[in-house]
Amino acid sequence: MGVTGTGKSSFIADCIGKPVDDQMIGHGLRSRKLHTNAPLILAYSTPGTGRVAVYTLKYNDHTVRLIDTPGFDDTSLSDTDVLTAVAQCFHETYSVDIKLSGIIYIHRISDPRMTGNALKNLEMFKKMCGEESLECVVLATTMWDSVAQRLGNAREEELVSEPLFWGSMKLLGSMVERLSGDKGTEARHNSAMNIVQKIVLKKKKIVLDIQREMVDDHKPLAETSAGQELDKGLREAKLKHQKELKSIQDSMKKADAKTRSLLEDHEKHYQEKLTRLDKDQEILNMSIAEMYKQKEEQLREIIQMKKDQEHQAQQLEARIKRRESELESQYHNQKQAFEKERSEMKASTKAQQEKILQQDANMAKKLQKLENEHAQELRELRAQAQMSQLNNAPASGSAGGALGSFILPMVMVAMIAGGMGGLGGLGS
Known part of the structure; x- marks a missing residue:
């Protein structure tokens, strides 16, 4: 236990030898988140948002369960939320x-000093434990690496010597220890386990005053010593805020428009604080039965929410499957259509290719025939020309011979131009 940010979850991590889920440890100005996926044995939730978680480790032949509590003076929880969560846990286990x-x-x-809130929470812690249980309390100091040794020693001496701080608790048997060593080292683990050992070796079982009052005496939390201490603080805070709110409202009556606007923001702030204090008092005055009833209602709501989420997930899965089936069917149909079109195209292309090849063959035959006919005609023409030259050749180189030499080329031209008929005409 302890106020927020003192290193409670880190202490558990030092003991179990591995990091507690990061969500369980605070790393900033705001307090740590209270949701975790770390292995839990028990979890007790308040009507607000507090949670108590339990971790297990082995120490020699002992099974040790370390209970991690939300810290008092938390930024996201009220002290009422914290005390209620812790009280529920202690009530259930002792029952x-x-x-x-x-x-x-x-x-x-x-x-550097004990603040008013720290003193108030320490006093409530004492009331919750009771004097008989203080001999099994270890008062452990952390973060020695953040201060000079001399300064740390002086602060520790002040804590154990001042009755309002730890002095009275030490006189009643509480043990004072230091958590030392760098984080993650064997020295730090050994230091943490040394603190656990102080409790284990006592081999005692204790009943806290708050357990005896709630279980044995059947008192509501508000009537326990710790609850009364907290209720006193709530009443004091309520009176203080009511006076501040009245002062703001009186000032608003005399203020101009601009100042009134600023005062309205302050008025809203204090009204919200008073509303929260009323809620805290309402929670504090619940009987344990009412707490359990509210807890059961919250659990039912969570279970119903989970069922609704599962139903929505099933509906979504069914829609996805239907859509997958539709897409598969569309793909199959389109694929068949494309394959059919492709097959028909191939068949059409093949037929066209065969037709073109046939036409090409026919044209080749015609061309061959034309070439043959042309060659035949040329052969016949040359043969006729030779015969004509022989028939008209002169006996000697007379003028007739010269004329014959002139006529023969003309005959050749006429034969080429007009065929054999032209040649016949020339001869006649």
Whole structure:
């Protein structure tokens, strides 16, 4: 236990030897998220958003369960949410005869002083434990690497000597220990386990005052010592905010428009604070039965939400399957159509190719025939020309011979131009 940011979840990580889920450890100005996928044995949720988680480790022959609680003075939870979550956990475990061996209260040695909130929460912690349980409480300091050794020693001495701080608890048997060593090292693990060992070796079981009051005496949380301490703080805060709100409202009556606008924002802020305090008091005054009833209602809502999500997921899956079937059918039909078109195109192309080849063959035959006929005609023409030359040749080189030499070329021209008929005409 301890206020937010002291290193409770980190301490558990040091003990179990591996990091607790990152969502469980705070790394900034805001407090750690309270949702985790880390292995849980138990989880107790408040009517708000608090959660208590339990981790298990082996120590020699012992099974040790470390209970991680949300911190008091949390930025996202009220102290009422935190106390209610812790009270529910302690009530349930004690109701089935599971008792605590001890409590480790963690404090940052780097804090320069005990603030009002820290003192208030420490006092509520004492009321929750009761004097008889304090001998099984370890008051552990963390973050020694953030301060000089001399300064840290002085702060530790102040804590254990001042009765309002840890002085009275130490006198009643509470143990004071330091968590030292660098994070993730064997030295840090050994230091953390040394603190656990202090409790294990006592071999004691304790009943906290808040457990005895709620289970044995059947008191509502508001009537327990811790609840009364918290309720006192709520009432004081409520009176303070009511006075501040009235002062703002009185100032608004006299203010100009611009100032009134600013005051309205402050008025809204304090009204929200008062509404939250009313809600905290309402939660605090619930009986444990009402807490369980509300918890069961929340669980039913979560279960119903999960069922609705599963139903929506099933509907979505069914729509996806139908669409997949439609797409598969469309693809199959289109594929068949394309394959048919391709086959027909191939067949048409093949027929066209065969037709073209046939036409080409026919044309080749015609061309061959034409070439043969032309060659035949040329042969016949040459043969006739030779015969004509022989028949008209002169006996000697007279003028007749000269005329014959002139006529023969003309005859050849006439034969080429007009065929054999032209030649006949020339001869006659």
